[in-house]
Amino acid sequence: MRTDNTNTTPKFRQLLLMALLLPGMAIASGPKASTAERIVQAAKDFLESFTQKQADKGRAVEYGLDSVDNRLSLAHCPQDLDVEFAGDPERSTRTTLLVSCQGDRPWRIFLSAKVRIQVDGWVADRPIGRGERLTQSMLRSSAVVINGQRSGGFRDPQHMIGMQASRTIRAGTAITPRMLEQPLAVERGDRVVISAGSDAFSITTRGEAERSGRVGEQIPVVNENSGRRIKGRITKPGHVAIN
Structure with missing residues (x-):
């Protein structure tokens, strides 16, 4: 009877090493992202x-x-x-x-x-009624979602001070240009200064506004000296210029 004395230890170690490595290799190569x-x-x-x-x-x-x-069927990129x-x-x-x-x-x-x-903006600190002129005390700083409103908000409160609310503004609402308007510079029945001429030469007289208006708007006024009805453009509160 012949006995094989060949040493099987190296083969055993090789098989053991492969058994240990293969699972690790499978984990490393893992499934690709879908x-x-x-x-x-x-x-x-x-x-x-x-x-x-x-x-x-x-x-x-x-x-x-x-x-x-996850069932989306698209070609691998x-x-x-x-x-x-x-x-x-x-x-x-x-x-x-x-x-x-x-x-x-x-x-x-x-x-x-x-x-x-979001940006640092300004919101109404309390309800603001239509026609109210804005003051610093009506405002407070707050984070504002600029893409959550149709028109951008204000970053500088000085751009709002003195403006007039064109609608009711609820407390906590981000204030946008669409909510404000220039206040009336002349109201119907006001006595106004009427000026005519140029920078080099002009004359002034008094009149009565027949319509309310804001700076830049044209309104009819009556010259209190002649009684004539004329149109002029409001240049500042209480002043109308005739070209």
């Missing part, structure tokens, strides 16, 4: 970059993305996905991202997102 996951990640990276750029302008951004169906806004994000808090692949089998998909851009 197309839906890549779309979401690319969109998040894009919005993070946008957030940083806005921060450099003194703005804060909050965003959220709609979900993407071998390179990084391109992402851009499909509209102006400063016009509305609801926006759309265009995610696309520029590979051999190109495709693109639109992804809905919510983006809130």
Whole structure:
């Protein structure tokens, strides 16, 4: 009877080493991210970059993305996905991202997102009635969502002081130019100074305003000396110029 004295220890160690390495290799190579996951990640990276750029302008951004169906059937894209806004994000808090692949089998998909851009602005500290003239005490600073309103807000309160509310403004509301108007410089029945001529030569007289108006508007006035009805442009409170 022949006995094989060949040493099997090296073979055993080799098999053991392969058994230990193969599971690790499987984990390292793991499943690739799905197309839906890549779309979401690319969109998040894009919005993070946008957030940083806005921060450099003194703005804060909050965003959220709609979900993407994992069953989405699109060709694998071998390179990084391109992402851009499909509209102006400063016009509305609801926006759309265009995610696309520029590979051999190109495709693109639109992804809905919510983006809130905030800046330091001013809001009404208390209810402001229509026709009230704004004072500093009526205002307080607050973060304002600039893309959540149809027209931009004010950054400098001095641009609002003395303006007149064209509508009722609720407390806490961000004040926009559409809510304000120049106050009346002349009211119907006011006695006004009427001037005519040029910078080199002019004459003045008194008259009565037949209509209310603001600086820059043209109104009819009656010359109290002649009784004539004429039209003039309001240059400042209580003053009307005749060209």
